[in-house]
Amino acid sequence: MQxxxxxxYAAGSLLISLLPLSLSAAARQTLETVYGNAxxxxxxxxxxxPALAExxxxxxxxxxxxxxxxxxxxxxxxxxxxxxxxxxxxxxYRLFAASGKASISTRIRLSDTQVITAxxxxxxxxxxxxxxxxxxxxxACIEPLL
Amino acid sequence: xxxxNTRISVPTQAQANTLVEIKTLxxxxxxxxxxxxxxxxMIPRNILTRFTCEYLGQPVxxxxxxxxxxxxxxxxxxxxxxxxxxxxFTWTDQHGEVSTETRTLLVVDP
Numbered sequence: 001m002q003x004x005x006x007x008x009y010a011a012g013s014l015l016i017s018l019l020p021l022s023l024s025a026a027a028r029q030t031l032e033t034v035y036g037n038a039x040x041x042x043x044x045x046x047x048x049x050p051a052l053a054e055x056x057x058x059x060x061x062x063x064x065x066x067x068x069x070x071x072x073x074x075x076x077x078x079x080x081x082x083x084x085x086x087x088x089x090x091x092x093y094r095l096f097a098a099s100g101k102a103s104i105s106t107r108i109r110l111s112d113t114q115v116i117t118a119x120x121x122x123x124x125x126x127x128x129x130x131x132x133x134x135x136x137x138x139x140a141c142i143e144p145l146l
Numbered sequence: 147x148x149x150x151n152t153r154i155s156v157p158t159q160a161q162a163n164t165l166v167e168i169k170t171l172x173x174x175x176x177x178x179x180x181x182x183x184x185x186x187x188m189i190p191r192n193i194l195t196r197f198t199c200e201y202l203g204q205p206v207x208x209x210x211x212x213x214x215x216x217x218x219x220x221x222x223x224x225x226x227x228x229x230x231x232x233x234x235f236t237w238t239d240q241h242g243e244v245s246t247e248t249r250t251l252l253v254v255d256p
Contacts, residue, residue, distance in 0.1 A: 091209060093208070099207060107215070109178065
């Protein structure tokens with residue numbers, strides 16, 4: 001019995017650690033400085049970005065969150081992180097029920113091939129995350145003027 | 147900072163209780179502060195740091211930008227149309243200068 005519950009705990013902790021494991025050390029550090037040891041859920045956030053960007057200085061990105069956007073249940077904040085950029089936090093959006101739909105499109109800069117993280121905070125303070133890898137052939141932000 | 151070339155796309159009219167998509171595009175270099183010019187000198191950072199949209203006096207979205215937002219910031223977002231009213235868009239740069247634009251959203255009953 002004891003051994004069985006032990007295996008259960010081991011399996012459980014493995015499941016919990018799956019998400020942090022998929023994060024690189026840099027991304028984990030970025031998220032930890034912002035959110036501490038908060039728990040992240042998946043599935044409700046959709047992050048759309050191209051698989052490959054020839055030029056990192058303008059990359060289209062859209063993020064949407066599955067939410068009814070009512071006064072009692074809405075997304076209160078979306079933050080975007082690019083772990084390898086000199087400033088990892090790209091932007092932070094506060095959303096309100098007046099939006100009707102939690103969906104944002106913008107264009108971002110990327111200094112390198114990397115993984116982008118979008119984190120949504122609901123009005124009940126739960127956190128939801130989505131990640132997307134993008135290959136960048138020409139870096140932005142730090143390139144010299146030619 | 148008067149922003150030149152502020153482009154805002156708002157539907158000419160919308161039915162009540164439907165979603166409308168708002169798009170904004172402004173001319174701004176969004177200089178990241180990490181680039182070096184011909185003389186080897188750092189080009190100082192010059193970015194817009196904040197964008198907000200209000201509808202009928204209520205906030206719809208408030209965005210804070212870092213240098214990771216591309217030059218000529220583009221934003222598309224949604225809005226739930228309720229009644230005819232004013233949309234107020236503001237952009238703030240890193241020096242605290244504010245630029246404001248307004249549009250009227252015409253809402254018709256279905």
